Amino acid sequence: MPTTHTTAHAKAGMIARLNHPDYDRWATQIRATGDCRQPIHLRGKIDHYDKATGQLLHRYTTKHEPDGVLRVPCKTRRASRCPTCAETYRADTYHLIRAGLVGGKGVPETVTSHPTLFITLTAPSFGAVHTRHKKNGKTQPCHPRRNAPTCPHGRTMSCTTRHSKDDPRLGEPLCPDCYDYTGTVLFNALAPLLWKRFADSVRRHLAKQGGLLLKDFRHHLTLSFAKVAEYQRRGVVHFHAVIRLDGPSGPEAPPPPWATADALTQAIQHAARAVTAKAPAHADQPERILRWGDQLDTRPITMNGDLTDQAVAGYIAKYATKAAECVGTLDRRINPLDNLEAYNLRTHARRLITTCLNLGKEPDLADLRLADWAHMLGFRGHFSTRSRHYSTTLGDIRADREHHARAEDITTGRLPLFDEDAVLVISEWQYAGKGHSAGDALLAAAITGTPSPTPQHSAGSRP
Structure with missing residues (x-):
């Protein structure tokens, strides 16, 4: 709850902003950020020169902007930090x-005729956890066991509760002391390597099926994919991916006749079973061999039916904006010197983070950078990735949007019309902070009609 002093301070800042002569321009900036919760503050200028004569044609400078800065969207992908920018990222990923x-x-x-599968690669078990599953639309007991054994720590390894989807116990181990926290963290850290080896193994198996040498594979076939990582409630990642077979030049060419959906399915099943990654020995712990879990889902994508192109694109795009929030961890890096008890963390998440911080001190595991990625429970890979030939890029999609915005600015007179080939553009920008002051946060929420964001004091923002 905000204190009386904080509330009064916020109201004073809001009144000062409202009464300032540049309020209208400030409000225009806020609208232009599209309700970004933590807009970036930039200080600088853009000059347009005639290439032939060197004449200055147009200059934009932030000296005349409110607080001397230009506010632009943060463009984060994380919905937990900025729902508006994350929604833009989600939409771009969908397309x-x-x-x-x-x-x-x-x-x-013509890419619709290429063999394409939607797959899910899961993690192995690191111990029994509370779970929720249904049968014929009815929620089943969690872990019902007759004569359930008692673990070495005195806990009965059974749970007959029919958990609701909001039950905070979901993902929690039946016995935290039996649960393999080290294995969970190491799997998360090595998951990107497992994916790389999985993709390489799929290519090798396809080459074998086609009677090709691996070095000749790219001259006959291209393995195109787009994937996203998702955290399970137990704190371990698994991958959802679209995998497509193309000709040697990518989606413009069909794959050879022998490269069918069945051939791709066989290659995926083989690779999921075969690939492994080694976690180095450390302290008194021996070397560990990690692999994918036994559950592998491989389904064809259809233009109509249960698994359509729209459903798959929406599913992957949704998880591209998430991180480990469902586990109960933080969405920002953790200082190893921080007192974790001060954070509102689930016990399970706190133990996973503590495991990362402790393993991060081991010299043999230094390359995994576990302490740096403790807030991600050891996973340091990109959440959403694509192969070069899969489709367009997020950069191209953003460039199209920026080009459209520039054309609109020229049409409305906010920018002069120049011959781009005859104009030299020189930009100078400096980072000057981010976020809103307490008073600005209240006003921004009123302007955009959204709940007031948490204020962030930074250089370039005033109270």
Whole structure:
């Protein structure tokens, strides 16, 4: 709850902003950020020069902006930090994924005839956890066991509760002392390596099926994919991916006749069973061999039915904006000197973070950078990735949007019309802070009609 002093301070800042002569321009900036919760503050200028004569044609400078800064969207992908910017990222990812399924954005529509599968690679078990599953639409007991054994720590390894979807116990171990926290953290850290080896193994198996040498594979076939990582409530990642077979030049060419959906399925099943990653020995712990879990879901994508292109694109895009929030951890890096008890963390998440911090001190595990990625429970890979030939890029999608915005600015007179080939553009920008002061946060929420964001004091923002 905010204190009386804090509330009074926020109201004073809000009144000062409202009465300032540049309020209208400040409000215009806030609207332009699209309700970003933590807008970036930039200080600098843009000059447009005539290449032939060197004449200055136009200059924009932030000296005349409110507080001397330009506010721009933070463009984070994390919905927990900024829902508005994350929604833009989600929409961009949706179009990127769907273009690789049905064409568009530079991808030919003929791509729909290429063998394409939606797969889910899971993690192995690191101990029994509370879970929720249904049968015939009815929620089943969690872990019902007759004559359930008692673990070495005196806990009965059974749970007959029919958990609701909001039950905070979901994902928690039946016995935290039996649960393999080290294995969970090491799997998360090595999951990107497992994926790389999985993709390489799929290529090798396909080459074998086609009677090709691996070095000749790229001259006959291209393995295109887009994937996203998702955290399970127990704190371990698994991957959802769209995998497509193309000709040697990518989606413009069909794959050879022998490269069918069945051939791809066999290669995926083989690779999921075969690949492993080694976690180095450390302290008194021996070397560990980690692999994918036994559960592998492989399904074809159809234009109509249960698993359509729209459903797959929406599913992947949704998880591209999430991180480990469902586990109960933080969305920012953790200082190893911090007192974890001061954070509102689930016990399970706190133990996973503590395991990362402790293992991060081991010299043999230094390359995994576990302490740096403790807030991600050891996972340091990119959440959403694509192969080069899958479809367009997020950069191209953003460039199209910026080009559209620039054209609109020229049409409305906010920017002069120049011959781009005849104009030299020189930009100078400096980071000057981010976020809103307490008073600005209240006003921004009123302008955009959204709940007031948490204020962030920074250089370039005034109270």
